[in-house]
Each structure stands twice: as structure tokens, then as C-alpha cells.
Amino acid sequence: MHRTVIAAALLFLAACEPVPQDPVRVRALVLSGNGSYITQEVTLNTLTDIIRMEGDVAKLIGGARIVLDSTDPEQQAASTEEGFANALVQAEGRPVTANWITQDNVLWPADFHTWNLVTAYYNFEKSREYFNTVGNIPLADFGGPATVYYFPDFILKDANPEPIKDNALWFAPTQSFMLAPFDALQRAPLAINSGIMSHEYAHMVFNRKVYGSRRLPPPILEWGAVGASPGANLIKALDEGLADYHGYGVTCKSATGCDSRFFRTSFDDNLSNDRDLAKTDRCVDAFMRDQLNNAALGTFSAQGLEYKLGSILASALYQAGESTGQREVLMRAIISAYSDETANNPGLKQLVTLSQNNQQNFNLTSVAAVFIKHVTDVPLKTALCNELIDHLQIPAASLVGPGLPCPAAAQGGNTCTKLPPP
Amino acid sequence: MRTSPLYARLLPLLLGALVLSTPALAQDEDDAPLAYPDDDEEVEDAPRKLPPRSSDPTADHDRMADERAQEDDFERMAGDDDPNKGFAGELIMGAMLLESSQGRFADPTFGLGLRFTWEYGRILNNEPLRETLWLDVRWMMAGSSAGTTLINGSSRNHYFSLAPAYEFVFGAEKTYGVFGQVGGGFAYQSTSLAIGEELTPVKGIKPLLQYGVGFRGRPRLSERMSLSFRLELMRFRRGYMDDTFVGGSIGTAF
Numbered sequence: 046m047h048r049t050v051i052a053a054a055l056l057f058l059a060a061c062e063p064v065p066q067d068p069v070r071v072r073a074l075v076l077s078g079n080g081s082y083i084t085q086e087v088t089l090n091t092l093t094d095i096i097r098m099e100g101d102v103a104k105l106i107g108g109a110r111i112v113l114d115s116t117d118p119e120q121q122a123a124s125t126e127e128g129f130a131n132a133l134v135q136a137e138g139r140p141v142t143a144n145w146i147t148q149d150n151v152l153w154p155a156d157f158h159t160w161n162l163v164t165a166y167y168n169f170e171k172s173r174e175y176f177n178t179v180g181n182i183p184l185a186d187f188g189g190p191a192t193v194y195y196f197p198d199f200i201l202k203d204a205n206p207e208p209i210k211d212n213a214l215w216f217a218p219t220q221s222f223m224l225a226p227f228d229a230l231q232r233a234p235l236a237i238n239s240g241i242m243s244h245e246y247a248h249m250v251f252n253r254k255v256y257g258s259r260r261l262p263p264p265i266l267e268w269g270a271v272g273a274s275p276g277a278n279l280i281k282a283l284d285e286g287l288a289d290y291h292g293y294g295v296t297c298k299s300a301t302g303c304d305s306r307f308f309r310t311s312f313d314d315n316l317s318n319d320r321d322l323a324k325t326d327r328c329v330d331a332f333m334r335d336q337l338n339n340a341a342l343g344t345f346s347a348q349g350l351e352y353k354l355g356s357i358l359a360s361a362l363y364q365a366g367e368s369t370g371q372r373e374v375l376m377r378a379i380i381s382a383y384s385d386e387t388a389n390n391p392g393l394k395q396l397v398t399l400s401q402n403n404q405q406n407f408n409l410t411s412v413a414a415v416f417i418k419h420v421t422d423v424p425l426k427t428a429l430c431n432e433l434i435d436h437l438q439i440p441a442a443s444l445v446g447p448g449l450p451c452p453a454a455a456q457g458g459n460t461c462t463k464l465p466p467p
Numbered sequence: 468m469r470t471s472p473l474y475a476r477l478l479p480l481l482l483g484a485l486v487l488s489t490p491a492l493a494q495d496e497d498d499a500p501l502a503y504p505d506d507d508e509e510v511e512d513a514p515r516k517l518p519p520r521s522s523d524p525t526a527d528h529d530r531m532a533d534e535r536a537q538e539d540d541f542e543r544m545a546g547d548d549d550p551n552k553g554f555a556g557e558l559i560m561g562a563m564l565l566e567s568s569q570g571r572f573a574d575p576t577f578g579l580g581l582r583f584t585w586e587y588g589r590i591l592n593n594e595p596l597r598e599t600l601w602l603d604v605r606w607m608m609a610g611s612s613a614g615t616t617l618i619n620g621s622s623r624n625h626y627f628s629l630a631p632a633y634e635f636v637f638g639a640e641k642t643y644g645v646f647g648q649v650g651g652g653f654a655y656q657s658t659s660l661a662i663g664e665e666l667t668p669v670k671g672i673k674p675l676l677q678y679g680v681g682f683r684g685r686p687r688l689s690e691r692m693s694l695s696f697r698l699e700l701m702r703f704r705r706g707y708m709d710d711t712f713v714g715g716s717i718g719t720a721f
Contacts, residue, residue: 081665083662083665106570108569140570141568142570147671153669154658155669156658158569196569231615
């Protein structure tokens with residue numbers, strides 16, 4: 046009798062949870078053709094736990110507390126990257142609990158945070174799909190599900206004792222994403238913005254491929270520790286610019302098509318225009334070149350120059366891909382250039398290693414050469430050369446000529462006024 | 468009126484003492500009550516004597532059984548004398564700690580509700596269970612909202628439950644007690660997601676399991692009415708989500 050009652054009770058409780066289907070059909074928020082968000086049925090192919098929002102792509106953790114504090118004795122005493130990461134995480138948090146209502150075998154979010162969570166997961170899944178199909182990155186290379194800290198208390202104590210708000214980021218030390226709470230941002234939450242989530246996912250891919258999944262990447266830690274840090278400044282700018290470019294690439298896979306201003310639904314017009322990839326007149330100017338070559342990483346970043354230089358690079362790539370109709374080919378080539386062990390055709394990771402003892406060897410010219418050499422299509426290669434020479438103010442002679450990567454036809458564009466040699 | 472077991476035992480003795488008490492000695496003959504003719508006058512005038520101890524060995528057993536029967540009668544009478552019907556209505560307020568979909572310890576919000584109580588133990592004709600068994604019919608509501616100006620959601624959870632309880636009462640008047648309660652019902656959830664001017668409503672029903680403990684009091688206000696209040700810690704399993712209510716209620720019992 047008792048067993049029957051217990052079994053019935055367990056059955057009752059088990060029946061309370063939605064029955065997962067494979068793939069899972071849910072409602073999420075997606076951008077419509079008229080530029081506003083709508084609720085739409087989507088399919089999640091990798092989600093294995095629909096309540097905890099955990100799957101092959103990501104696992105979402107709430108209530109965590111991560112504090113970066115240079116005065117923390119535990120962080121100071123950490124002798125390994127893992128130990129340092131453990132010292133940062135002051136509260137592990139717990140899995141989220143998605144609140145569902147099932148209607149016609151489709152799961153509907155029953156509160157705002159579940160809408161936000163499921164859309165974030167959907168955006169991460171689409172990002173991985175992009176890097177897998179467009180970027181040719183094998184699924185195994187992504188590792189296990191990425192930890193996504195949802196609305197954490199994330200504090201960079203040296204800068205501000207208050208938790209970060211209105212941001213989404215990839216944080217290499219913990220190898221995790223952070224979706225910070227919103228405060229001043231009252232437009233579309235960042236988790237809902239497909240382009241921004243893809244931008245962050247691109248940072249993870251860059252970390253995996255270029256930094257070898259290091260929590261404390263040597264180019265940042267070592268190059269950035271000295272006074273002038275051109276290599277560290279450039280690699281930070283590359284990370285940001287390429288993230289914008291691939292964020293744009295992911296929007297091209299959506300039903301509404303490519304969106305070069307994907308920041309606009311979450312941020313104001315100023316930022317959206319500054320990061321608009323379709324803007325054609327972006328150029329490295331004398332100040333930017335000087336700061337890139339002579340500023341310390343802290344100074345360079347404090348001015349947000351990694352975003353500005355990154356946007357110039359992203360726009361150059363955009364122009365090359367769009368003008369030739371070879372957008373995906375170029376995107377694939379750029380991703381393949383992240384790491385390449387092939388002799389005489391090193392990737393960025395290998396270039397970092399080659400420049401380890403002299404970061405000045407990691408410069409705009411050598412980086413441009415890495416990208417260009419990973420493009421095989423001649424018209425695309427020519428267009429890419431022209432855009433990079435023009436917008437990044439790279440001397441044409443350093444890229445065009447016998448034994449150099451650019452075809453002779455590439456002499457750079459005329460959008461930007463040539464800077465005199467430094 | 469309720470009687471304690473001790474009082475129930477004393478009551479026959481007191482009544483017996485009254486019956487056996489002598490007439491007032493101060494009265495003179497003129498003040499003497501009128502005597503009604505009585506067929507058993509002879510017996511009435513006879514001095515009272517203890518009945519002779521019977522030689523029957525079961526006589527004591529019979530006497531004790533009679534006494535027990537008398538006590539039971541008094542208990543039943545006590546129930547019959549209670550002018551209250553065993554119903555109560557209360558307004559519930561407190562903190563509802565909603566299970567956090569964002570993974571926090573809880574999402575606290577305000578909980579409000581109504582409750583009607585029936586002391587069904589009264590119909591069992593058993594004094595110990597008379598005020599220890601009761602049943603709640605309850606409705607509670609808790610809501611939450613979150614989001615940005617552009618995209619935000621507003622949710623309401625309605626809890627409908629039927630929950631029997633057992634109360635351990637204490638005090639001479641059995642006015643106060645602690646209780647445990649388990650019941651069930653259903654939860655009705657409604658959410659409205661606003662994207663600009665566009666609203667997307669989502670509604671659904673989930674099974675509800677309710678369990679918890681509390682303190683209950685019913686101090687008497689008048690012959691027929693009592694103040695009814697509770698402090699409680701109640702858990703609601705809404706589908707697969709656990710919400711916790713910490714609060715109190717106040718109302719009247721009649």
C-alpha cells in the first residue's frame with residue numbers, strides 16, 4: 046500500500062515537469078523584418094535540460110558572485126590559472142530554473158527571465174552553428190557547454206566596487222560568459238540581441254583558437270605588462286573587431302538577413318553608428334597609430350581605442366566581403382587564420398608565438414598578411430588587400446610585391462588620406 | 468462552551484454536590500419552600516445511605532462504565548453547547564518567495580489571499596478530534612515583473628488549494644495551537660510579455676502541492692465569534708517550481 050502511494054506521488058511529481066522533446070520546440074524572441082522583436086517558435090537542437098537551461102552549447106548559472114580584486118590575498122597567492130579563477134568565484138551560484146507553460150507541445154516562457162534565458166541560449170546555439178558551418182570549426186573544438194553566468198554580481202573592484210551592469214562579456218579568467226543585469230539600458234536586453242551574443246561567442250572562439258584557451262593569455266599578460274605595448278594593443282583590437290565581424294556574420298544567417306548595425310536594438314544611435322560595419326570612411330588616423338604603437342595597454346583600453354581600431358578592421362573586412370559577394374568565403378578564411386600550423390602560412394596564434402620576444406613583430410602588416418594569405422580566391426584577396434591597406438594605413442609596399450601576399454593589382458583604396466610614415 | 472477533561476470530571480461532582488447540598492438553614496418555617504406532593508415522600512425523607520456493596524463481582528465494573536458514559540455525555544453536551552459552528556474566514560498577507568527563474572535563492576514578492584476554514588472534526592463526535600482536524604479552502608496570489616522599458620514581462624501566480632490540517636491545541640480553552648498541513652490543488656499562471664506596444668499573453672495551469680506548519684489562535688471575542696489568526700510557513704510546489712510563503716492571516720471564526 047505504502048509503495049503504491051509513494052509510486053503515485055513520484056509519478057505525480059514527475060508529471061509536473063514538461064516532457065522534453067528532441068529537438069525542443071520553444072518560443073523565443075527574435076528580430077522581425079520591421080526591426081522590432083517578436084515572439085516566435087524556434088527549435089533548440091542542443092538543449093538537454095529544459096528546466097536548468099543546460100545543453101551542449103551552454104549551461105546557465107544564476108546568483109554567482111565573481112570579484113576581481115588585486116588586494117585579495119587568495120588571488121594574490123594563486124599560483125596557477127585555475128587557482129586564480131577559483132579565487133575569483135566567491136559564490137558558485139546555482140542553475141537557473143526556467144518557468145515554462147506547455148501549449149500544443151511548445152514550451153512558452155512563463156516569466157520575463159525565462160524569455161531572456163531561452164533567447165540567450167538560442168542565440169548561443171546559433172553562434173556555435175555559424176562557427177561550425179561557416180567557420181568549419183569541428184564541434185569537438187568548442188569543448189563542453191560554456192558556463193553562462195546570468196545576472197551575476199560581477200565586480201572589478203579596482204575600478205568600481207559596485208557590480209557591473211548593462212553589459213555582456215566573455216571573461217577569459219573564468220572561461221565563462223557574463224550576462225549582467227540591466228540598469229540604464231532600457232532597450233532590448235543584451236541577451237536577446239543575437240548580434241551581441243554572437244559577438245561575445247566570437248570572443249570565446251578567439252580565446253580557444255588564438256590564445257589556446259588560456260585564462261590569462263600571455264599576449265595580454267606579458268606584452269601588456271611593459272610600457273608601450275603595440276602587440277597587446279593590437280591583439281585586443283583584433284579580438285573586438287573580429288567579434289563585431291562575426292556577430293554581423295551570424296545575423297546574416299537569420300531570417301531577416303544581415304544587420305551591420307546589430308547594436309542598435311540595445312544601444313543608442315551614437316554607439317550603433319560607431320560600430321556600424323557598413324560605414325565606409327573609417328580610417329586609422331595619426332593619433333590612433335601613435336597610441337597603437339606607443340601607448341600602454343591600460344591607456345589604450347581606457348580610451349576605448351581597441352573598439353575603434355577593431356571597428357576599422359571589421360569595416361574593412363565587411364567591404365571586402367560584400368563588394369566581391371564572397372562574404373562567407375572571407376569569414377571562413379578569417380577563422381581559419383586564427384590558428385594554422387601549416388609551414389609558411391602561420392595563423393594568428395603562431396604569429397603570437399613567433400613574436401613572443403618582440404611584440405613589435407605582431408603589427409598591422411604582419412597580421413594583415415596572415416589574413417590575406419588565408420584567402421585563396423584572387424578577386425577576394427585583392428579586395429581584402431585594398432581595404433586593409435587603405436583603412437589600416439598599411440604601406441602598400443609591405444604587402445604588395447614579389448614574395449608578398451597581395452597580388453600586384455592591389456594598390457590600396459583611396460578612401461583614407463595616406464598618413465606620412467611615422 | 469468548551470470543557471477541559473479535568474473540568475469535565477469535576478462537573479459531575481459539582482453538580483452532585485449541588486444536588487446533595489442541604490436547604491438553607493436560616494429559613495424559618497414560613498419561609499420554607501412549598502412542598503409538592505411526592506409519591507416517594509417516604510423515600511425522600513429517608514436518610515441517604517450508600518447502597519450496600521453488592522456481592523456481585525461485576526458491580527464495580529458496571530459503576531465505572533456508567534461513570535465513563537456520564538463523562539462522554541458531558542463531552543457531547545459540551546460540543547452541543549458550543550454556539551460556534553466551526554467556520555472561519557481570514558485575509559492572508561506575507562512574503563512569497565518565488566522560485567527564482569534567474570537562479571537566485573528566491574525572488575521575493577508580496578503574497579495576498581483569502582482562506583476559509585471548516586473544523587470538520589466537529590462532525591466526528593469525538594472530543595479529542597473536535598478542534599484538531601480542520602480543512603482550508605485557500606486562494607493566494609503573488610506577482611512579479613521584470614525587464615526593460617522596451618521589453619518587459621509581468622507574471623501572476625494564483626494558488627487554489629484544499630488542505631486538511633491537524634492541530635495540536637493547548638491551553639485551558641484550547642484557543643491556541645500549532646498545526647501541520649498538507650494539501651493540493653492547482654496553480655493558474657498568467658504572464659504578459661510587452662514588446663513596445665505589443666502584448667503576448669501566456670496562460671497555463673499547473674498541479675499544486677501545498678505543505679507547511681504554523682501557529683493558530685482563536686481568542687474569543689463574544690459568545691458566538693472569535694478572532695482567528697495564524698502565522699505560517701507554507702510551501703507550494705507549483706508544477707516543478709517551489710514557492711515559499713512566510714506570513715500571517717487574520718479574520719473571524721464563528
